[in-house]
Amino acid sequence: MANTTHDSTTFRRATDRRSMNLWNVGFVVLLLAIPIAAEAPRLRDHIKTCPESITDFYPYIDDMLDHLGDTYRKDPGNLLPIFWSQPPHVQDDYSGIVKYYADTTYPRKSFTPKDIYPSMSDVKALAELCRDKSAKNKQVIYDRALASLAARVKPIKKYVVVLGKCDDLLIPATPVDEQSTFGLYGLPLMKWSGHVDEVRCVERDFYGRVSMTKWIEESDVIFKRNPSRNYPYPKLPQARRR
Numbered sequence: 001m002a003n004t005t006h007d008s009t010t011f012r013r014a015t016d017r018r019s020m021n022l023w024n025v026g027f028v029v030l031l032l033a034i035p036i037a038a039e040a041p042r043l044r045d046h047i048k049t050c051p052e053s054i055t056d057f058y059p060y061i062d063d064m065l066d067h068l069g070d071t072y073r074k075d076p077g078n079l080l081p082i083f084w085s086q087p088p089h090v091q092d093d094y095s096g097i098v099k100y101y102a103d104t105t106y107p108r109k110s111f112t113p114k115d116i117y118p119s120m121s122d123v124k125a126l127a128e129l130c131r132d133k134s135a136k137n138k139q140v141i142y143d144r145a146l147a148s149l150a151a152r153v154k155p156i157k158k159y160v161v162v163l164g165k166c167d168d169l170l171i172p173a174t175p176v177d178e179q180s181t182f183g184l185y186g187l188p189l190m191k192w193s194g195h196v197d198e199v200r201c202v203e204r205d206f207y208g209r210v211s212m213t214k215w216i217e218e219s220d221v222i223f224k225r226n227p228s229r230n231y232p233y234p235k236l237p238q239a240r241r242r
Contacts, residue, residue, distance in 0.1 A: 159198035160190060187223060188234035199223040 190196045201220045 158196060159200060160196050185234065188231075191223065191225070191231040192233050194231075196223075197225045 187199060190199060199222050201222050
């Protein structure tokens with residue numbers, strides 16, 4: 001009788017193990033059968049591949065985007081388009097142009113540059129946080145910070161206004177500078193992100209000056225979204241090997 005009970009218990013345990021094994025196999029097969037959606041590359045993962053320390057960069061970028069997001073939520077119907085200033089040395093002149101546009105378009109509302117555009121000089125400040133790192137990778141940090149902002153910014157008006165030499169924005173230069181950086185990384189990421197329908201350029205002269213009379217209605221359209229086209233995720237700048 002004892003042997004019969006022992007054999008019965010052993011049989012039940014073996015059956016339970018087989019059932020559990022079959023259940024595990026079935027679960028794995030089920031997982032394999034479920035189609036895995038192709039996920040777009042995460043920008044943060046790409047930025048993390050840079051060998052430099054970027055711990056201080058994320059809070060700065062996130063604070064700027066949170067500020068813009070709060071502004072949008074508080075007054076989504078009465079905001080300017082996003083402005084993109086480059087290069088940094090024309091910042092003072094550009095701030096005046098932005099103020100001029102704000103005053104003439106929304107005379108009853110007060111705007112500051114931080115409310116309406118992530119400026120290139122702010123992105124440039126990110127690179128300065130890396131001043132104790134090697135200079136050869138500082139440009140990569142700067143480019144990726146710019147790319148992060150370009151991919152995540154969501155203008156309510158669906159268009160971005162860029163201040164610069166409009167031809168230079170689309171023609172990569174050697175060495176890479178602020179102008180060609182936008183053309184290489186900023187503009188392609190704006191296309192890919194889907195947040196921006198149109199990018200316009202306001203031309204500045206050799207001395208970095210911009211005419212007050214040549215404004216958005218007269219600006220050059222350097223990108224207009226085609227709804228039937230998919231824009232690929234562009235390659236981001238790679239750090240040089242040491």
